[in-house]
Amino acid sequence: MAEHTEHHIVPIKVYIAVFLALMVFTAITVAVASFPLENIWGPLNIIVALTVAVIKATLVILYFMHVRYSSRLTQVIIVAGIFWLLVLLLFTLADYASRSGWPTPLAQ
Amino acid sequence: MAEHASHVPGLAHHFVNMEQQREAGTIGMWIFLLTELMFFGGLFLAYAIFRVTYPDGFLQGSHLLSVPLGGLNTVVLIVSSLTMALAVYYSQMGEKKKVVGFLVLTLLLGLVFLVVKYFEYKEKFEHHLFPAMGFYAPDPSHLAVQYHQQVRVFLWIYFAMTGLHALHMIIGAGILLTLIIMAHKGKFTREYNSPVEISGLYWHFVDIVWIFLFPLLYLTGFHVGGGH
Numbered sequence: 001m002a003e004h005t006e007h008h009i010v011p012i013k014v015y016i017a018v019f020l021a022l023m024v025f026t027a028i029t030v031a032v033a034s035f036p037l038e039n040i041w042g043p044l045n046i047i048v049a050l051t052v053a054v055i056k057a058t059l060v061i062l063y064f065m066h067v068r069y070s071s072r073l074t075q076v077i078i079v080a081g082i083f084w085l086l087v088l089l090l091f092t093l094a095d096y097a098s099r100s101g102w103p104t105p106l107a108q
Numbered sequence: 109m110a111e112h113a114s115h116v117p118g119l120a121h122h123f124v125n126m127e128q129q130r131e132a133g134t135i136g137m138w139i140f141l142l143t144e145l146m147f148f149g150g151l152f153l154a155y156a157i158f159r160v161t162y163p164d165g166f167l168q169g170s171h172l173l174s175v176p177l178g179g180l181n182t183v184v185l186i187v188s189s190l191t192m193a194l195a196v197y198y199s200q201m202g203e204k205k206k207v208v209g210f211l212v213l214t215l216l217l218g219l220v221f222l223v224v225k226y227f228e229y230k231e232k233f234e235h236h237l238f239p240a241m242g243f244y245a246p247d248p249s250h251l252a253v254q255y256h257q258q259v260r261v262f263l264w265i266y267f268a269m270t271g272l273h274a275l276h277m278i279i280g281a282g283i284l285l286t287l288i289i290m291a292h293k294g295k296f297t298r299e300y301n302s303p304v305e306i307s308g309l310y311w312h313f314v315d316i317v318w319i320f321l322f323p324l325l326y327l328t329g330f331h332v333g334g335g336h
Contacts, residue, residue: 009200010193019190026182030175033327045331049323057316064193064312066305074135081142085149092153096160103161 008069018063025056118300130302137306141313144276148317151269155324158261165258169266170329172237172259174228178326181224182318188217189315196308199291202298207291211304214311215284218277225274232263239263266325273321276314283307 029052037044062068067075096102116126123129159166195210236244239260246256287307290296296304 009197012194012197015190015193015197019186022186022189023183026179026186029323029327030179030330033175033323033330036331045328049327050320053320053323056319060189060312060316060319064189065309070134071131074131074138077135077138078142081138081145084142085145088146088149089153089156093156093160096157 008066010063010066010069014063018059021059022056025052028052116299118297126299130305133302133306134309137309141309144313148269148272151265151272152320152324155265155269158265159328162255162258162261165255165260166262167329167332168255169259169262170325170327171332172232172263173266173326173329174231175326175330177224177228178322181221182322184217184221184224185315185318188214188221189312191217192308192311195287196301196305199296199301199304200298202296204291204294204296207296207304208288211284211288211291215281215288218281218284222274222277222281225270225277232267237263239267269321269325273314273317276317280307280311280314283310 029049032048032052033045037048061078067078119126119129123132191210191213195207195214198206198210232238233242236242243260284307287304290303
């Protein structure tokens with residue numbers, strides 16, 4: 001702690017590079033979504049869409065939000081928070097998936 | 109011990125030094141953002157469950173949304189994240205005019221997003237696609253009639269998620285306006301700029317939510333034929 005007194009300033013060229021990467025990934029996700037990938041494999045569309053979104057979110061978190069340069073304590077808190085989000089999502093979906101009769105048709 | 113703090117401008121008396129103060133602010137903001145993550149997480153969970161339950165309705169419903177407008181707003185938000193990051197950068201360099209300039213630019217881009225969102229919502233209301241009062245009646249002659257209620261579930265999810273996101277954008281615009289006034293008055297220096305930095309974290313978080321909403325809501329049905 002004591003020696004780490006100078007705050008890290010991210011150079012502008014890093015911001016520009018991340019921005020360009022975000023734009024390219026946006027173009028990729030739109031281009032890929034225009035193809036019926038489920039003809040190849042059912043969940044392929046959503047897998048590609050979520051993978052691109054996770055990459056974009058990671059770039060924003062690491063560079064725009066400076067987490068790559070943050071203290072270890074901050075990083076641990078963020079990873080713990082994301083872990084609990086995954087518990088919320090995966091455990092609930094596992095509960096649904098393990099019940100018979102789901103998915104159920106909606107009454108018209 | 110107590111008097112050394114008073115000599116540093118911008119340092120609150122209960123912190124040892126600027127580094128500790130900055131770290132405490134950053135962690136506090138992140139803990140707030142993680143509660144926001146769980147808040148939005150509940151809606152993403154609802155999305156996942158309903159999407160698996162009603163895959164056809166979600167494809168048909170997603171196809172009702174405008175990919176050009178959703179894509180435009182995605183680009184607007186990414187550019188606004190860049191201008192926000194640059195505002196933080198120049199606040200760390202102590203360049204007041206550039207801080208004000210980039211904050212104003214970020215605010216304008218946020219307003220562009222909300223105006224586009226307004227026209228999207230307006231179009232949905234005009235076509236009786238708001239899932240409550242005035243929702244369109246099923247047309248028995250149409251093939252998609254069997255998906256009528258499923259499309260309605262999708263549109264509920266769409267309005268709930270984008271509505272909560274738009275509310276965060278409106279709050280973000282208020283925060284930016286406050287920052288612009290503070291920056292204009294010269295409240296921020298090379299040494300003290302935590303409000304800009306921490307508001308930046310909030311702005312980027314709202315951008316990340318949209319990064320997930322855009323493919324999940326708009327692009328899911330991009331490649332299928334419309335059902336209406």
